[in-house]
Amino acid sequence: MQLATLVLGLALATGLWSAVQAINTQARENYAEAAERLGINRFATLSSPSGPIAVDTYVRIRRAGWQVSPVLEGRIGLAGRSFTLLGVDVLTYPMEIAPQADEADVSPADVLTAPGRLFAHPDTIRNTEQAALPVPLVTSDRVPRGIVMTDIGTAERLLDRPGQISRMLVLASQPRDLPPLSDIVPTLKLTAPRAGDDLSRLTDSFHLNLTAFGLLSFAVGLFIVHGTAGLAFEQRRGMVRTLRALGVPLGLVMRLLMVELGILALVAGGLGLVLGYVVAAALLPDVAATLRGLYGAPVSGSLRLQPEWFASGIGMSLAGALAAGTHALWQVRRLPILTAPGQHSSGLASETAFRRQAQAGVAMMLFGLSCPWLLGGLVSGFVLLAGLMLGAALMLPLALSRVLSLIENRAQGALAEWFWADLRSQLPGLSLALMALLLALATNIGVGTMVSSFRLTFGGWLDQRLASExxxxxxxxxxxxxxxxxxxxxxxxxxxxxxxxxxxxxxxxxxxxxxxxxxxxxxxxxxxxxxxxxxxxxxxxxxxxxxxxxxxxxxxxxxxxxxxxxxxxxxxxxxxxxxxxxxxxxxxxxxxxxxxxxxxxxxxxxxxISPDRAPMLKDALLRNFDLPASAIANQAEIKDRSIAVFEKTFVVTGALNVLTLGVASFAILTSLLTLWTMRLPQLAPLWALGLTRRKLARLELLRSVVLAGVTGLLALPLGLALAWVLLAVINVESFGWRLPMHLFPLDWLRLWLLALCAGAIAAALPARRLNRMPPSALLKVFADER
Amino acid sequence: MLLDVQNVTKTYPVADSTRPVLDGACLTLGAGETLALTGESGSGKSTLLHLVSALDGFDSGEILLDGMAMSPLSDVQKAALRRGPVALVFQQLNLIPSLTVLQNLAFHARLGGREDPRQIAGLVDRLGLAGLENRYPEQLSGGQQQRVAIGRAIALRPRLLLADEPTGNLDETTSDAVLDLMLDLVRGAGTALFLVTHSPRIAARMDRHLVLKNGRIT
Known part of the structure; x- marks a missing residue:
């Protein structure tokens, strides 16, 4: 069971991390590919800080002898989808990055004369109806995904921007002794190659968001591994003592344990990569849609695996296993050969440890809170988040202990007294899983509040902005x-x-x-x-x-x-x-x-127009001017389309949210299962003193539900703090807008009930096992035959 | 007769077959009487104690407690039996680590609805636990823990006290002191004591001494 838990915990951690990395790597590869194919990385560009460049300016530069190629860029809707349209001068555009049809039946004349041709990657125009396009479209795998290229004349017509140039590529090969560009066109700005990767910068915040989620999932997974590794080593103390008593050097024992952990990490890492690939492949289409919708970023919806992705996944698995197992290994190292027989703890020693943990948590929170004041920027926002989350997680065991102590003091009856005291004494074994649950619940509340606030604000905002019928x-x-x-x-x-x-x-x-x-x-x-x-x-x-x-x-x-x-x-x-x-x-x-x-x-x-007259007017317009249906949109259609784009934006966040909560529930289950062997000697005497197995099983179930419930209550203020940071710090830095924070008590209630269910589901298996345990198995506790 | 064990058999599954532990065991115990059962390791002494305390079921025969047959009892009734007329003291003590000494002492009696604060206070003094009431089991010595375990069982005021090697982990002097205390308490309360032990010296201090051999009591 411990082996399965360890491998599964590490595989889950590595899987979620690798999924996010696969998505990020794929998107960045697409940006780099786009930048490369658009020549941004190879050629210097000339642009105007005050807007489009006039054709006259282009002519002046050409007459001075400079080899430049004009580009007109804009957004265009084709067949119901939005694309970046890039108009280039096919006669001067560098050959190595110029679009070429995959099939040879397109002549230069077709491209240059009306109606012209559009070029797009096969992935970009998949499922696009040719009939719905204003210009014939041909496939070219040299065009970056998400971008449509055409001749600049066609682009001027489609974008309705005659005589405008967005930028000029300064070609690599130039005649000698040319006058400096700054003398010819002092108002234009010359950007060196590789300095114009705006897309990458623009989407950095989005990828940072994803990475933060990946790290959170990884951390939650490591909680599982830490708990399991600690317990596994705890239970092997006797064996380690025996080996050492027989003369096996401590160093050799430590090395063997590390090798064992390393092998498990490799196995779990491999499983995690498979899991990561599946999750990434499932999420990537939505991520691509989000990136295209929000930033116009050319990201394909298909996943290609990179060697560095494998290396990073396995590396994280090994590092995670080592990080999670270090504490346990350290305890083995400090283990004396001779020691007194083990004694179940009342929780006195753990109270001191909880206090130390809480102090460290307060320090982390203070550090996080001070970061935005000292540094500013998106990264400091994430440091603030990390400080708040980890600080709160570290403070959780003490907070739980105090809450349970308060209840215990008011408990009436022997069973109630035992229940609450026992609950408190179980905290050390369950605290890591509960920390994971706290983080998952707080993230759900925080992100949920952000998304719902956004939805509410966005809906109201659309009503204001789209006032015309x-x-x-x-x-x-x-x-x-x-x-x-x-x-x-x-x-x-x-x-x-x-x-x-x-x-x-x-x-x-x-x-x-x-x-x-x-x-x-x-x-x-x-x-x-x-x-x-x-x-x-x-x-x-x-x-x-x-x-x-x-x-x-x-x-x-x-x-x-x-x-x-x-x-x-x-x-x-x-x-x-x-x-x-x-x-x-x-x-x-x-x-x-x-x-x-x-x-x-x-x-x-x-x-x-009054809303009831709008449909009639629309019909009249279509009839009188022979307009296509797509030329007139009513308010509701635009609202629906806009809301659909934003719903898609949060699909990925929602999916990661659910996955993190799932991992946290799994953490509780694995903790309860791995603690099972230690739990039985604590429960068997209760049974011998006159409590039935059924009652004990119910109390076990209640124990888990109560802990999840109290953790859920404590997660609320943390989640709201997280929501505030997301809305007031991260969003502003990432997207440039600040949203008002709305509160959604019904969502909290639903999540709290979900936490109770998670606690109940996690405890169901051990409780069922206890309920069905034969007396002979319980009696072994007293016979010392276990 | 308080306890009447009639021709009880009990087998345990071993690989593909079964191993008989008790093979027609019989014994009786009167109210207030003390009885020691000795035998070799693995002879079935603890098994018989577990059967008498309704912790486990037997294959055939019958056990009567105050005339009531145990075999038809449900799980709930057996549990009620252990919260009422029958109490146990284990070799491993099995105190509840999350409760204090005082809470441990009163726990079984409170579960059975028989708590008497004056009796508990008296027990604290008689067991020599004064000043230790608010300590947890892990903060006590082995002898002190043993006294708490005995006190917990006595506080229930059972009719039958079952003890499985109650001094097995203690040195001779401490063992004698604990046994003195236990005999003193059960005799004072009119409780019958059924004690399983390896030690002939301890067995000799009981009213009667029986030996379990080859699944039978002689």
Missing amino acids: LYITARSNEEGRRIESWLSDGQADAVLPIRHAETWIVNQPARIYGIVDHATYRDNWPLIASLPSVWDRVADGTGILINEQLARRGDLWPGDSVTPAAGWTMTIAGVYSDYGNPDGQAIVSLPLLLSRFDGVPARQFGVR
Whole structure:
């Protein structure tokens, strides 16, 4: 049983860790592949801090003799999915990274002339209907997954951004004696190769989140191994004494025990890798969807195994086994050859150990709490989390002991007195499993509170942001103007143009919107900070609104100044929440936007109309303008689609949450099973004194349920603290937004009941065994024949 | 007759066969009487004690306690028997480690609903445990623990006290002192004592001495 527990505990720990590592490694490999294939790692790039680069600028650089290749990048919806579209000049784009069709029947003329061609990796366009695409699509395994490439002319048309260039690749081979780029285009920024791996940086926080979860699961698994290894060595003390009494050197005994532990770690590591692969393969599609949805990161949903992943898994298994077994090995080392017969403990000695542990826990918590003040940043947020979690885990045994002591003092009757006193005396053997349960429950409460807070806030936020009843996307500016004119002619209560331009704000790419002055914005827009008369300031062109991400990253708040484009400075009138968008965003009045940017598309607008008239208006629009059904979306559809993206985001977190709770329940079960041989001599006298086996079995069940219940209660404040750190520290650092914390008592109750069930399930097997144990087996306790 | 063991047999499974331990064992014990049972190791002394205390079942024969047959008793009734008229003292003592000396002393009596605080207080003095009431078993010497185990059984005020090598782990002087105390207590309370021992010296101090050999009592 101990062998199985040890191997299974270590395999679970290694498995969950390896699963997370497999996902991270796969995603990073995809980023690197994308960066490599897009030339980010090979070529210097030229970009403009103030927004898109004009074609004139490109022409000026080319005329000066520089070999550069223009790239236009944007997001595009194709067949109901969102992709990064990369338009490149196929004549100047470096051959080694240029897309090539897998089949030879695509000529350069097909690519360069209308309708053009789209290139995508076979994995990217799997299940995509060709008929739903505006341009024929061909497969090319040289295109990174998640990205669609095309000629820059086609991209301009699809993105509706004529004459715009996002960046230029500076080719490796250049003529001699060229004038410096800084002289030709002083406003452009030259970025060296390998310095532009933005995707990797952007998604670092997500991967750090996953790694933290992996580490937590690993730690919970190690609790199991620590407990089991300790017990296994404890029970072999007699054998070790005998061997030493027979003249076997202590060093040899220690080496043999370590070799044994190492072999077990290798076996468990192998099992863990298999388990890790299965978990990673199951979770990766959702992770890929999350990364694509949140960051537009090109991650494939399929898993390829890396040698370093194997090495890391086995290494963690060995290190984990050694870490978990060190304490037990140390005790064997200190074991005297001769010793008094073992005596069951009252728990007096453990009370002192609990106090020491709790002191260490307080120190860890204080260290964690001081980190954000001293260091700041995402890593310090995680140090704070780790300090809180581990500190609380270390304080748990003392807290439990005190709670049980309080109850014990009020207990009436011999059985109740024994039950509570016995419960307290069992804490040393069960404390590791209970710590694991505390961590799992607190994580569930913390992450659950975060996710539910997010869901609630996001739902409310969508209601505010998506106030228009219909959202229309015309096929061209001309069509857009015709529709707007028709709508304004008494068909709708109001038409709210959605017009935007791409720019750079505070050295980050950002999108700037122009809006008309309307009650829809004044009444609904979710502002989190603002100056007085904020909407008047926006309407008269003296104020700009920025999103929370931009505000937090640039530490820009109402009253501060910001430069939305070169030579244009505005006062920030307000900051609005903007969940689910990694980039910066700003809002000015529409006339101001149009005066600052040329060629702003006029294809999208929202329509205000009474909800009961909306379906009729939609039908009329489709009929009168021969629009495709996808051109008009109603409020509910967009909300559903947005919520679906966010639900997917938390699928992985939810799955890891459940796995961690499962591991913790398993920890209790293994502790109870491994303690079984020690428990029987404590229960048999009770039976001899007149308690039935059935009653004892029920009390055993109750013992586990009570411990899980009290641990569940103690996990609540820890879980809420965890939720606060996630919402107020980790989220802000990771995504740039801060969410209000909502409380969900019913969820806590459900989780607490789940903890009680976990305790009951874990104790069910030992209790059943006790209930069915024949008297002869119990009598062996008294006969000393065991 | 308080205890009447009638032609009891008991076998244990050994590999593919069975090994007879008791083969028609018979004995009787009157109220307030003391009886020693001796025999070689593995002769079945402890087994007979376990049968009498309703801890284990027998294959055939009957055991009557105060005229009541034990074989038809349910698990719950047997447990009630051990909380009432019958009490045991084990060689390993089996005190409850999480309870104090005082709690251990009162535990069995409280389980059986027979707690008498004045009696417990008297026992503390008579057992020489004054000042040790709030200590835990691990903080006591072997002799002190043995006295607590005996006190726990006596506090129940059973009609029959069963003792399995109660002084087996003690030196001769301490063993004599503990035995003196036990005999004193059972005689004072009118309790019958059925004691299993290896020691002829201890057996000689009982009212009667029986020997178990080849599964039979002589």
